Amino acid sequence: MITTDYTDHIDRFLSGQMEPEEDQWFRKELLKNPTLEHELIFHQNMKEAILEEDVLMLREVLEFAHHNYEQRKVKEHPAVARGPKKRLLVAAVIAAMLATGFLAWFIAGRNVSNRQLYDMYYKPYKVTMNVRSATAAQDKLLRDALVLYEKGSFAEAIPLFEQVLQKNKLNHAASLYSGISYMELQNYHAAALAFQRIMDVKNNLYIEQAEWYAGLCYLVADNRDKAVKQFSKIVARDGYYRKQAEEILNKIK
Structure with missing residues (x-):
């Protein structure tokens, strides 16, 4: 069985170079490949963690790791010299970071x-609605649109979402999923308009x-x-997305 190496794709995706x-x-691959999605999340988390640390903190972490390592080695082998071990340990950690691309990204990507x-x-946003057994014409349109959405066929799903909205402009599910479909197609203006329709109506799901x-x-x-x-x-609002919103604000303010 041939396993595809997505490392280069992930790096280009995260750096906006695709x-x-x-x-x-790549986005279509993410929808149908759970392993790739997990690998992407791992890289995102690692890079985000590195972003939140500066060079001094990185040095402190390395020194702390080395100190603990040396303390254990002294207890186990009192006669072992310390100097070369320290250099080898630090070199090994840095080499590992270079191999994964994290150190280079950390140095060059401080300004995100x-x-x-x-x-x-x-x-x-994942489909959370159960409309597969719908029979009404409007519900069937929404169901068909969501099936296309789940398949990653966003361009085909949008006209169906729009048909649902023509019949009922307050169908917030259709507005939400059409907006995300526009985001997938990088039409952010149209997406924002779809989300604004939802925000104009207070206290909805x-x-x-x-x-x-x-x-x-x-x-x-x-x-x-x-x-x-x-x-x-x-x-x-102090809702579900508060933590992520705070993190973004800390980076752009």
Whole structure:
């Protein structure tokens, strides 16, 4: 069995260096490949953790690890010299970081772009509705649209979502999933409009999701003022996305 190495693709995806065609292919791969999704999350978490540390903290971590290592070695082998061991340990850790690309990314990527932040935090919203047994014409349209959405056929799903909204503009599920479909196609303006339809109606089931994805649209479109305002609103709401919103605000303020 041949196993595909996605490391280079993941690096280009996280650094925003993919061409549109490759980016669209990679996102489709994520939807159908759980292993790739887990690997991407691992790289995202590692890079995000490194972003939150500075060089001095990195040095302290290495020194602490070395100190513990030396203490154990002295107890086990009192006659072993310390100097070379320290250099070898630090060199090994740095070599491991270089091999995975994290140290180079840490040095060169201290100033994270809005696109990189977006890629770190954006993830398509999973289908949570049970409409597979729907019989009404409108529900059948929504069901068919969601089936396409789950398959990653976003361009085909959007017209069906729009048909649902023509019949009922307050169908917030159709607005949410059409907005995310537009995000997948990198049409962030259309996506933001879809989410705004939800936010215009207070106290509905999809308000938190709409606010979160709208904030990401403003972020990736480099509309800093709107992004700050949107993520600040999410923090004030103290809902599901508060932690992520605070993290983004700390990076863009």
